[in-house]
Amino acid sequence: MTAPLLELTHVSKTFGFGGLLSRRRVPAVADVGFALQAGAPEIFTIVGQSGSGKTTLARMILGMEAPTGGSIHLHGKDLAHIRGTGSRKLFMGVVQPIFQNPFEAFNPLRQLDHYLFLTARRFGDASDQQRARTSTDAALRQVGLSLPEVGGRYPHELSGGQLQRAAIARALLAKPKLIVADEPVSMVDASLRMSIVNLFKTLRDELGISIIYITHDLATAYYISDRIMIMKEGKVVESGDARTVLAAPQHPYSRQLKDAVLVPRFTPHAAVP
Amino acid sequence: MTGAAALAIDAGQAAPAKAVLRVEGLKAYYRTRHFGVNREVRAVDGVTFEVRANEIYGLAGESSAGKSTLIKTIAAAMRPPLEVVGGSVGFSFLTGGTSIHQATSAQLLAIRWRNLSYIMQGSMSVLNPVRRVRRSFEDFAARHMGGRGAAFEAGVVGHLARVRLDASVLDAYPHELSGGMRQRVAIALATICRPDFVIADEPTTALDVVVQKDVLGMIRDIQREMGSSLLLVTHDLGVHAYMTDRLAIMYGGMLVEEARTADLFLAPQHPYTRHLIASLPRIGDDAPRVGLAGSPPNLAAPPPGCRFHPRCPLAGDRCRRETPAMTVHAPDHRVACFAVGGGGGTA
Numbered sequence: 072m073t074a075p076l077l078e079l080t081h082v083s084k085t086f087g088f089g090g091l092l093s094r095r096r097v098p099a100v101a102d103v104g105f106a107l108q109a110g111a112p113e114i115f116t117i118v119g120q121s122g123s124g125k126t127t128l129a130r131m132i133l134g135m136e137a138p139t140g141g142s143i144h145l146h147g148k149d150l151a152h153i154r155g156t157g158s159r160k161l162f163m164g165v166v167q168p169i170f171q172n173p174f175e176a177f178n179p180l181r182q183l184d185h186y187l188f189l190t191a192r193r194f195g196d197a198s199d200q201q202r203a204r205t206s207t208d209a210a211l212r213q214v215g216l217s218l219p220e221v222g223g224r225y226p227h228e229l230s231g232g233q234l235q236r237a238a239i240a241r242a243l244l245a246k247p248k249l250i251v252a253d254e255p256v257s258m259v260d261a262s263l264r265m266s267i268v269n270l271f272k273t274l275r276d277e278l279g280i281s282i283i284y285i286t287h288d289l290a291t292a293y294y295i296s297d298r299i300m301i302m303k304e305g306k307v308v309e310s311g312d313a314r315t316v317l318a319a320p321q322h323p324y325s326r327q328l329k330d331a332v333l334v335p336r337f338t339p340h341a342a343v344p
Numbered sequence: 345m346t347g348a349a350a351l352a353i354d355a356g357q358a359a360p361a362k363a364v365l366r367v368e369g370l371k372a373y374y375r376t377r378h379f380g381v382n383r384e385v386r387a388v389d390g391v392t393f394e395v396r397a398n399e400i401y402g403l404a405g406e407s408s409a410g411k412s413t414l415i416k417t418i419a420a421a422m423r424p425p426l427e428v429v430g431g432s433v434g435f436s437f438l439t440g441g442t443s444i445h446q447a448t449s450a451q452l453l454a455i456r457w458r459n460l461s462y463i464m465q466g467s468m469s470v471l472n473p474v475r476r477v478r479r480s481f482e483d484f485a486a487r488h489m490g491g492r493g494a495a496f497e498a499g500v501v502g503h504l505a506r507v508r509l510d511a512s513v514l515d516a517y518p519h520e521l522s523g524g525m526r527q528r529v530a531i532a533l534a535t536i537c538r539p540d541f542v543i544a545d546e547p548t549t550a551l552d553v554v555v556q557k558d559v560l561g562m563i564r565d566i567q568r569e570m571g572s573s574l575l576l577v578t579h580d581l582g583v584h585a586y587m588t589d590r591l592a593i594m595y596g597g598m599l600v601e602e603a604r605t606a607d608l609f610l611a612p613q614h615p616y617t618r619h620l621i622a623s624l625p626r627i628g629d630d631a632p633r634v635g636l637a638g639s640p641p642n643l644a645a646p647p648p649g650c651r652f653h654p655r656c657p658l659a660g661d662r663c664r665r666e667t668p669a670m671t672v673h674a675p676d677h678r679v680a681c682f683a684v685g686g687g688g689g690t691a
Contacts, residue, residue, distance in 0.1 A: 262619060294633065
């Protein structure tokens with residue numbers, strides 16, 4: 072029995088603020104538990120509105136924030152025991168983030184490939200510049216770009232969709248087992264959104280990468296998720312198979328979320344050109 | 345007798361509703377001249393449409409399609425380097441029937457907020473953060489409503505009830521209200537003078553999904569009650585489907601298609617519209633969706649001919665050379681595409 076890829080047990084995070092005497096506590100995440108099995112890649116979606124604690128949860132999984140209660144295990148190892156550069160690097164080789172706004176994720180003053188080469192040399196297997204070029208090009212081709220296309224260009228010269236693909240390529244350079252994507256398509260144009268979403272499916276099916284997809288958009292969640300977890304005010308209100316949950320949500324809040332989705336009702340199914 | 349009456353009603357329905365806004369051949373470019381280098385971004389390039397009385401007209405398009413530039417130009421709120429290069433923007437309430445760009449500043453002052461108002465995306469930037477909500481109402485509306493006083497206060501409180509807000513919000517500072525409440529204050533503020541024309545720019549994009557539907561419902565109820573015209577700009581086709589009577593799709597600074605909203609969703613003509621509608625994910629529908637290859641055009645150096653042709657599956661030789669014009673495809677349905685029989689002339 073191998074240890075799960077990622078296991079969260081009773082994870083909580085409480086933020087405290089205010090003075091010494093009038094300290095107030097805000098529970099951002101309360102008692103969340105789920106597991107992603109190793110060797111069974113899946114797209115696990117966390118849905119909730121702002122303030123539901125989904126981003127705090129993502130930051131804890133990424134090791135950017137320590138839980139105040141419970142534990143997070145990656146391949147059976149507690150994230151709290153990561154100390155020092157060496158184990159930190161090993162951890163980042165397994166878990167990689169993709170952020171909401173690709174324009175904020177890249178340094179606007181550096182050429183894009185610079186950052187990609189840096190990742191390839193630090194986390195990939197590239198020992199020199201030539202190998203870094205080869206592996207960067209390979210990663211870019213996996214997301215439908217290529218090094219000649221983005222090489223030497225600055226972030227502002229690319230469209231949001233291209234840049235988000237480059238961000239995914241950067242994450243792939245580390246050959247991760249898990250990608251945590253926080254609202255990856257909310258800043259991407261409508262005509263390019265579905266190609267990014269489809270890319271996640273490809274990563275799961277062809278590269279065997281598990282993806283934690285965080286969103287407030289139930290329609291794309293339905294489209295790509297295997298499992299879904301709906302959060303409200305830090306607590307999990309409903310979770311399970313995405314099709315089952317979204318077809319017939321049980322919790323009143325899940326139903327409220329589903330009812331709030333604005334669906335064009337003119338057609339029973341999509342118009343095909 | 346009854347026959348004549350029925351005929352009159354028929355004729356009344358057939359006659360098109362009066363246009364409140366008429367935009368003709370509008371061109372607005374960002375022009376910069378630095379160190380002898382002239383740069384021109386053609387953000388709005390030949391846009392023609394009209395918005396009728398008592399309708400919600402939707403404008404959809406992705407970022408850099410020119411939506412924001414278009415509404416800035418319509419509201420005559422341009423700042424350099426944005427310039428109006430050609431065309432006109434006429435409002436029915438603007439005396440003299442001239443373009444808003446020829447109106448004097450006194451004329452603009454008289455119509456702003458009284459006839460033409462806005463609901464902006466970030467309500468925090470409309471409401472002055474260091475003044476109570478009551479002061480914002482006074483700043484914007486008192487001038488058009490006979491000054492501040494008991495009658496004005498009663499009118500404001502009555503109007504706030506329409507967006508289900510209590511009179512106590514008048515004493516609050518904007519930061520003390522939730523995002524949904526702030527946006528409702530902004531809606532109340534924009535509609536207090538019962539304007540003829542309201543521009544709503546992404547009014548619910550910053551709101552949570554659960555709140556969004558409520559706020560949209562309020563905007564629609566108020567619009568129907570006042571009979572004003574609303575220009576709703578958002579990239580979210582779900583919002584357009586829920587709200588608008590007619591919908592125009594903008595791409596690369598030009599309109600590519602315009603139709604009654606139901607027609608546009610049921611029978612989209614332009615390849616870009618077809619793609620947008622076919623790629624909408626829906627709960628309960630497992631059919632695979634595809635993204636569109638390529639990226640939106642760079643408006644500083646737009647492609648020759650139709651601006652969509654580099655990404656278009658139907659593009660022919662003519663599309664690479666000539667720019668298609670908006671032509672009538674069916675009643676109330678215009679499309680700018682040679683490949684589907686529009687664009688002027690035959691392919």
